[in-house]
Amino acid sequence: MASEHLRELAAHAYLYGFPLVFNLDQVDRYVREGIGANPAAPFNTFSHARTLAGPADTFVTINNDTLYSMGQVDLSVGPVALHVPDTAGRYYVLQFVDAWTDNFAYVGHRATGTAAGDFLLVPPGWTGQAPEGSTVITFPTTVASIVGRWACAGDADLPVVHALQDATTLTPLDPGARPAGLPMPDPAVDADLLFLEKLRLWSQAFPPAPRDKEIQESLVPIGIDREGSSPYVGGADAETTEALRAGLRQGATDLDTALTHGSSPEVNGWKLTLHAFDYNLDYFEVGALDDPRFKIADPKLRIIERAAAAKGGLWGNHAYEAAYIMTYLDEHGEQLTGANTYTLRLDPTPSVGAFWSITMYSIPDFYLVANPIDRYSIGDRTPGIVYDDDGALTITIGHTAPSDPKARANWLPAPAGEFRPVLRMYEPGEAVLDQTYVVAAITKT
Structure with a gap:
């Protein structure tokens, strides 16, 4: 019975934690390797794709309509200034996505118009004074993504879009501060339980919305709340480890089912x-x-x-x-x-x-x-x-x-x-x- 309970908790943890883990894996990938037409770029800088996406851009459901400008933002350095240029009516959007994949802000054609603008990106709980003329955007988590899309009519339109991309900037107010980045898992963690280790580390570094506290607490029996050393490195008996593995496999199956047979009409x-x-x-x-x-x-x-x-x-x-x-x-x-x-x-x-x-x-x-x-x-x-x-x-x-x-x-x-x-x-x-x-x-x- 104990093993069955652990299996159920691990399956639930997979569905609950998948957005955080999958998302931050991509954030880490952008910072270290880049993706397709978007080259790698450090935290608090933009990575600009200079061509429309193609098959080499191996990112899930990427669009082929716009040029991407991606910024992985880490506000462990404190506030970061964002400047956007005047696009003279051209469609663009900067979409702000927190660590748990919540879309929490938009800048662009629909949301703020296409005139030039200045914004101050601040971490949770920040109480400072913004520079005059800047609109404050408070992040739910210290690490979040800016997903920028610029309408592009084809190759002849690329130079105009490139100039707009280059004029879109991120500038930390403290230029000497170094981003903390993502906590990295212990390489000794069982490969089959790496998902749980990432969920443990990242849910502690980037807490979920308060309404999800109860879910977070329900995962205590499988070690998600444990601080310090990983509970997934040795120590666990074979029966517990297999129950967690089986639960994660079940969670992955449940997610595939939800994806193809979900609630959407x-x-x-x-x-x-x-x-x-x-x-x-x-x-x-x-x-x-x-x-x-x-x-x-x-x-x-x-x-x-x-x-x-x-x-x-x-x-x-x-x-x-x-x-x-x-x-x-x-x-x-x-x-x-x-x-x-x-x-x-x-x-x-x-x-x-x-x-x-x-x-x-x-x-x-x-x-x-x-x-x-x-x-x-x-x-x-x-x-x-x-x-x-x-x-x-x-x-x-x-x-x-x-x-x-x-x-x-x-x-x-x-x-x-x-x-x-x-x-x-x-x-x-x-x-x-x-x-x-x-x-x-x-x-x-």
């Missing part, structure tokens, strides 16, 4: 994940909407959705900034695969304040897919697309290039195997948010 095979990122109930700084429409009230569902959102779309936006819907299925409920050819008719095309796109991703990694025409997404900014006579848009989806000229102009290449397209709508209209806008099923031809 489904219409015509499309999962309407308009509320997948609504698990932040506590932290609302500039640009983040404290609105009941964008809050998951069910406490158990909130934890599951948070984990699924991290695995399926880490650093995704709230729907009021960018709405995402995705599908795995055709009109018969069968898995989409490159062995077939499909069409998707958008009638009408999405109502948006900025722009929209459909991007192709492989399964199970959710990476962009290499193809002979280097087209990873298709949308209202794609050159050469051909609309139907009634204004609708028919998109051909498949692994093999279509022979018909119109179909080829509107071709979204797919991998040979299974795939998942994602429709993104930047600054979606009310019809998207209230779900009166309906996207047709993808049909097999």
